[in-house]
Amino acid sequence: MKRFTLKSMGVAAAAALVLTACSGDADDTDSGEAYDPEAPVTLTFTWWGNDDRAERYNEAIALFEEEHENITIQGTFVDWDGYWTGRSTEAAGRSLPDVMQFDLSYMREYSENQHLLDLSPYLGEQIDTSGFDDALIESGAIEGVQVGLPTSTNTLALFYNPNLLEQTGVEPPSDDYTWEDFNDLIAEATEAGEQTGDGEPIYGGGDYTGTFWFFLQWLVQEGKTPFNDDGSFGFTEEDMAAFLELAAPLRDEDLVYPVDRGIQLLPLGGFTVNESATEISWDNFLAGYVADSGTEDIQMMPIPTGSSGEKAMFFKPSMLLAAGANTEHPEAAATFIDFLLNEPEVGRIFGTSKGVPAVQAQRDAMELEEGSVDATVVEYEEAVAEHVTEPVPVPVKGFGSIEAEYKRLAEELAYESITVDEFVELWFTEAEMATQ
Amino acid sequence: MSTDQVVTGTAAAVSHESSAQLRRRNRSRSRLGSVGFHVGSLALTAVVLYPALWMLMSSLKPSSEIVGNVSLVPTGASLDNFVTALNGIGGVSFWTFFWNSVILAVGSVVGIALSSSVSAYAFARINFPGRNLWFSLMIGTLLLPFHVVIIPQYIVFNNLGLVNTFVPLLIGKFLAAEAFFVFLMVQFMRNLPRELDEAARIDGAGHIRIFTAIMLPLMKPALVTASIFAFIWSWNDFFGPLLYLKDPSLFSLPVALRIFVDQTSTSDYGAQMAMAVLALIPVLLFFLVFQRYLVAGVATQGLKG
Numbered sequence: 001m002k003r004f005t006l007k008s009m010g011v012a013a014a015a016a017l018v019l020t021a022c023s024g025d026a027d028d029t030d031s032g033e034a035y036d037p038e039a040p041v042t043l044t045f046t047w048w049g050n051d052d053r054a055e056r057y058n059e060a061i062a063l064f065e066e067e068h069e070n071i072t073i074q075g076t077f078v079d080w081d082g083y084w085t086g087r088s089t090e091a092a093g094r095s096l097p098d099v100m101q102f103d104l105s106y107m108r109e110y111s112e113n114q115h116l117l118d119l120s121p122y123l124g125e126q127i128d129t130s131g132f133d134d135a136l137i138e139s140g141a142i143e144g145v146q147v148g149l150p151t152s153t154n155t156l157a158l159f160y161n162p163n164l165l166e167q168t169g170v171e172p173p174s175d176d177y178t179w180e181d182f183n184d185l186i187a188e189a190t191e192a193g194e195q196t197g198d199g200e201p202i203y204g205g206g207d208y209t210g211t212f213w214f215f216l217q218w219l220v221q222e223g224k225t226p227f228n229d230d231g232s233f234g235f236t237e238e239d240m241a242a243f244l245e246l247a248a249p250l251r252d253e254d255l256v257y258p259v260d261r262g263i264q265l266l267p268l269g270g271f272t273v274n275e276s277a278t279e280i281s282w283d284n285f286l287a288g289y290v291a292d293s294g295t296e297d298i299q300m301m302p303i304p305t306g307s308s309g310e311k312a313m314f315f316k317p318s319m320l321l322a323a324g325a326n327t328e329h330p331e332a333a334a335t336f337i338d339f340l341l342n343e344p345e346v347g348r349i350f351g352t353s354k355g356v357p358a359v360q361a362q363r364d365a366m367e368l369e370e371g372s373v374d375a376t377v378v379e380y381e382e383a384v385a386e387h388v389t390e391p392v393p394v395p396v397k398g399f400g401s402i403e404a405e406y407k408r409l410a411e412e413l414a415y416e417s418i419t420v421d422e423f424v425e426l427w428f429t430e431a432e433m434a435t436q
Numbered sequence: 437m438s439t440d441q442v443v444t445g446t447a448a449a450v451s452h453e454s455s456a457q458l459r460r461r462n463r464s465r466s467r468l469g470s471v472g473f474h475v476g477s478l479a480l481t482a483v484v485l486y487p488a489l490w491m492l493m494s495s496l497k498p499s500s501e502i503v504g505n506v507s508l509v510p511t512g513a514s515l516d517n518f519v520t521a522l523n524g525i526g527g528v529s530f531w532t533f534f535w536n537s538v539i540l541a542v543g544s545v546v547g548i549a550l551s552s553s554v555s556a557y558a559f560a561r562i563n564f565p566g567r568n569l570w571f572s573l574m575i576g577t578l579l580l581p582f583h584v585v586i587i588p589q590y591i592v593f594n595n596l597g598l599v600n601t602f603v604p605l606l607i608g609k610f611l612a613a614e615a616f617f618v619f620l621m622v623q624f625m626r627n628l629p630r631e632l633d634e635a636a637r638i639d640g641a642g643h644i645r646i647f648t649a650i651m652l653p654l655m656k657p658a659l660v661t662a663s664i665f666a667f668i669w670s671w672n673d674f675f676g677p678l679l680y681l682k683d684p685s686l687f688s689l690p691v692a693l694r695i696f697v698d699q700t701s702t703s704d705y706g707a708q709m710a711m712a713v714l715a716l717i718p719v720l721l722f723f724l725v726f727q728r729y730l731v732a733g734v735a736t737q738g739l740k741g
Contacts, residue, residue: 044682049702051695054526054684077526079694089679093591095599097682184437292499 035331047101048083053134060249082300096324116147117323126334131359139317150317154282154357163276190255205278206257212403259414291381311387318355398434438504494684502705517710533692544670548610555612556621600682624658689715
């Protein structure tokens with residue numbers, strides 16, 4: 001605690017200045033009463049995550065309370081599944097917490113039912129947005145209502161295990177590799193017929209067409225907008241079939257990581273038990289991969305290039321912060337959100353454990369050790385910035401269920417109990433119901 | 437065992453003369469059968485207990501060795517996971533979670549034993565207007581799926597300002613809202629001879645006296661059964677605490693357990709296993725101590741009447 005004192009005093013002084021600046025015109029906010037930044041307030045704040053994240057949040061909260069002596073934060077946390085059960089019950093009772101960690105996939109649902117506070121009146125007031133990219137702020141808005149602000153960004157990456165690739169005698173791909181090149185790599189590595197120390201066969205990779213977000217990324221590469229503003233789809237049955245067909249040669253010859261073994265390993269996967277050499281995933285998964293696989297050496301590179309010759313990647317806003325529409329202290333909630341988004345010390349506390357911070361000041365404050373997981377992820381996002389040319393597809397209502405349906409059908413496809421055409425037909429039937 | 441009897445029966449019917457010989461053969465066959473029975477049971481026990489044993493052994497392994505690995509023997513056993521688990525989560529110690537679970541479980545047992553027995557006495561022994569209607573309504577609540585009442589209940593407790601306390605989790609138990617236990621005790625009490633309380637009434641005892649001096653002592657098996665179920669159910673309850681307890685220092689063990697395995701970041705399976713083992717110990721001890729009462733209680737239920 002002691003070593004922060006000087007630093008945090010400086011920050012507190014700065015924050016106090018900002019606060020006095022705001023309080024002058026706090027009257028324009030529509031809360032009816034003038035906001036008194038000195039009044040004692042208790043805010044509830046909730047997040048999902050493990051014990052490590054809880055410790056980091058507790059540290060950040062302690063720092064915030066030190067700066068804002070009148071605001072007390074009651075932090076609470078559970079795991080991801082329990083989190084959404086809890087929130088939906090609270091939403092029904094109009095008693096959502098004042099501030100919440102939020103996810104893009106639930107955003108539209110909660111926003112349409114007016115459960116989330118519109119943060120736009122507080123932008124530029126309590127919440128400093130100068131460090132944000134405009135597109136990133138936009139990604140937290142649904143139909144003009146600013147329901148959330150992202151703490152960090154994620155983008156897709158190809159992870160590979162250099163040791164396994166070396167064992168199979170396959171070279172890692174070059175930067176401008178295409179989806180077809182990626183297929184060849186998987187096929188070659190699997191056909192090498194190598195085995196792990198435990199005698200399990202080594203595969204080149206899994207069936208990448210089984211993840212809904214990869215399909216969206218591929219659509220963006222093909223120049224399509226996955227979801228239109230009116231909530232309709234910007235893709236057809238043919239598009240989905242074409243994407244699924246990409247990996248068909250691999251599936252037909254059993255060259256991808258077998259689905260039954262993958263399910264047996266849940267919640268881990270072929271890549272994390274060192275039986276599969278490559279995997280496409282979100283870049284913030286690196287920490288988990290290193291921890292679960294026990295392999296320090298996991299490399300990252302950009303995803304395959306699309307048929308247009310562009311990678312057309314996007315930053316997915318992650319760990320958004322939102323406020324409950326029922327909050328009695330919107331200004332205080334906004335002050336706390338601002339602190340979590342912009343305070344450099346918070347950036348230092350969290351590192352990249354929630355993704356790469358959206359604000360430069362927080363990125364700069366991270367103490368990155370050369371070659372550490374954090375440094376690798378930040379370097380990766382900086383390196384691929386040139387490929388990030390597209391906005392993130394904002395999920396439609398019911399996104400959670402259409403994504404889950406896609407995953408379920410992909411499993412059936414892997415078990416060969418349905419064909420690609422049946423997959424597409426079943427998915428569209430389900431999706432039309434879920435998104436209405 | 438019943439097959440043995442059948443076999444003896446048919447054999448005896450076949451011939452009287454060779455009965456001694458047959459008996460001897462039967463005995464050796466039944467010994468063979470008994471060996472087979474025990475070997476079979478042991479094999480079945482091993483299969484059934486394997487997951488529990490796997491959990492116990494996994495709690496000694498490092499996280500990376502747990503998932504996808506069916507072997508029991510850890511390569512390097514260590515108690516590190518238990519140290520992590522006992523250190524707690526986010527600044528809240530394991531013992532806080534443990535203590536919360538104990539308060540909830542003991543509170544449930546006390547509440548159910550007190551309230552359900554009194555309500556059962558009223559239903560079984562007092563003739564009040566609309567008794568059958570009320571009794572059917574109470575049974576009716578058993579048919580109401582739990583999920584239907586979650587949200588209305590939450591709204592009520594939220595408006596009363598009782599969320600984030602143990603009250604929503606315990607109040608129903610003190611108000612005999614657990615229809616299952618009331619029903620169990622009513623059925624038990626209906627089987628107790630009415631002559632006993634009639635005799636007490638003649639001696640001048642009122643309802644309170646009859647209940648405390650006559651009924652309660654006789655109801656011991658039903659009370660024990662109800663208490664055991666109440667304890668185990670409360671100890672294992674995940675959903676109620678998840679909804680009503682917001683402050684991590686009020687979490688019960690099942691909620692805390694889940695935090696070690698968060699799919700969106702690194703999961704500590706080892707610590708989760710260790711905590712699962714620690715969480716199981718009390719309920720296992722409780723069961724071992726009370727299991728003979730449990731069987732006795734259920735058996736009395738079935739035999740009377």
